[in-house]
Amino acid sequence: MRNYFQFSERGTSYKQESAAGITTFLSMAYILVVNPVILSQTGMDKGALFTATALSAIIGSLLIGLMSNYPIGIAPSMGINAFFTFTVCIGMNIPWETALTGVFIAGILFMILSLLKIREKIINVIPQDLKHAIGGGIGFFVAFMGLKNAGIVTANDATFVAIGNLSSAATLLAVTGFIITIILLNRGIKGGIFYGMVLSTIIGMVFGVIKPPQAIVGKIPSLEPTFGVVFSHLDDIFSPKVLAVIFTFLFVAFFDTAGALIAIASQAGLMKNNEIPNAGKALLADSMSTIAGSVLGTSTTASFVESTAGIAVGGRTGFTSIVISACFVVSLFFSPVLSIITPEITAPALIIVGSLMATEIGKINWGNLTVAIPSFIIVIMMPLSFSVATGIALGFILYPISMIATKKAKEVHPIMYVLCVIFIGYFVYVV
Numbered sequence: 001m002r003n004y005f006q007f008s009e010r011g012t013s014y015k016q017e018s019a020a021g022i023t024t025f026l027s028m029a030y031i032l033v034v035n036p037v038i039l040s041q042t043g044m045d046k047g048a049l050f051t052a053t054a055l056s057a058i059i060g061s062l063l064i065g066l067m068s069n070y071p072i073g074i075a076p077s078m079g080i081n082a083f084f085t086f087t088v089c090i091g092m093n094i095p096w097e098t099a100l101t102g103v104f105i106a107g108i109l110f111m112i113l114s115l116l117k118i119r120e121k122i123i124n125v126i127p128q129d130l131k132h133a134i135g136g137g138i139g140f141f142v143a144f145m146g147l148k149n150a151g152i153v154t155a156n157d158a159t160f161v162a163i164g165n166l167s168s169a170a171t172l173l174a175v176t177g178f179i180i181t182i183i184l185l186n187r188g189i190k191g192g193i194f195y196g197m198v199l200s201t202i203i204g205m206v207f208g209v210i211k212p213p214q215a216i217v218g219k220i221p222s223l224e225p226t227f228g229v230v231f232s233h234l235d236d237i238f239s240p241k242v243l244a245v246i247f248t249f250l251f252v253a254f255f256d257t258a259g260a261l262i263a264i265a266s267q268a269g270l271m272k273n274n275e276i277p278n279a280g281k282a283l284l285a286d287s288m289s290t291i292a293g294s295v296l297g298t299s300t301t302a303s304f305v306e307s308t309a310g311i312a313v314g315g316r317t318g319f320t321s322i323v324i325s326a327c328f329v330v331s332l333f334f335s336p337v338l339s340i341i342t343p344e345i346t347a348p349a350l351i352i353v354g355s356l357m358a359t360e361i362g363k364i365n366w367g368n369l370t371v372a373i374p375s376f377i378i379v380i381m382m383p384l385s386f387s388v389a390t391g392i393a394l395g396f397i398l399y400p401i402s403m404i405a406t407k408k409a410k411e412v413h414p415i416m417y418v419l420c421v422i423f424i425g426y427f428v429y430v431v
Helices: 014-026 031-042 048-069 077-089 094-115 118-125 130-151 170-188 194-204 242-266 280-296 307-313 318-334 343-363 369-385 388-405 414-429
Strands: 074-076 154-158 158-161 301-303
Touching: 014 194, 014 307, 014 318, 014 343, 031 048, 031 074, 031 077, 031 094, 031 118, 031 130, 031 280, 048 301, 048 318, 074 077, 074 280, 077 094, 077 154, 077 242, 077 343, 094 118, 118 242, 118 280, 118 307, 118 414, 130 154, 130 170, 130 343, 130 369, 130 388, 170 194, 170 343, 194 280, 194 307, 194 343, 242 280, 242 307, 242 343, 242 414, 280 301, 307 343, 369 388, 388 414
Parallel strands: none
Antiparallel strands: 074 301, 154 158
């Protein structure tokens, strides 16, 4: 086991990987509650969605750990589940069965692109500066999610965002957890992020901010309402409206995962010569989990940027993903206990991890406007658009334009020009 996951080469241990896996799981656990809440608004059964969410995370995390040896957790994507519900099903009035079939088809296309190594090729030709921008931008995006979840930053009609109510009990709990975690990390305590979440949870229950679980063990809901529905609605996809939806699923998931993979590999020190080893296997695992998830009954899965929380604790191999998968298995039986893991508990971890990831922007050649401006757009638009894929798309449109303007057009890989055209078309005809 140690040899398979290359513990010695990556300087890790069972204890370190296990702590990392548990930390990532706790950072991701909210998806078990939030995903069913969002998708059930389409008319899908909430119980079946809970089970489908857990099983897709089990399958995806297990696959990426065994196939690519990366410390990544996979689960239904938060951005795509909102798009699935509010844009596709409610906004476009497409039945959830048809939309789910669209996810299934997109997953098959993911897998084909992965097997042909097209996805891997695209990731590897991205210029180094833009990769640093993606990593740093995701850091700002993750920190922004943490600040939002903590209630430290809230929406405001006049200024778009504003400081939240810092006197509210939930926000005070998040701030307390943030301070505790900073102290633990500065004291050099390994697993400080994980211990910070545990201590915050205890404090929350002591002061009544978090309600103790009503029970310990819960019954696993049936998958029957959603399982295999995609196979009986394959004829529904042959319409321009649904085909556009499939393309959007393909586009967003592709670059959400690519961005997360670049950020995670960079933070874990796994990137070599501007390339990500085993990227093809990681992308194949991701596409396979999307197919499995759609058959089970949930929207597109993706590599979670919250995996960086586990990496900050010391996760370096696929054994971290195995632990994440095992935790989701346990969660199937202990769903009542998971209710105490609120967004305020995980928020400090996201803010701290975001600050660690943001150091990537220091590696960008800011003295060169050709790459500095596209890099800046990537970094700032990820949190402002609340989408990793949108930030990447805008930066990739500007990069070739900047290179052409400085008479360096021949230095741009042809794939980057193709992506530029695709992204422009995406914003014109889809968004």
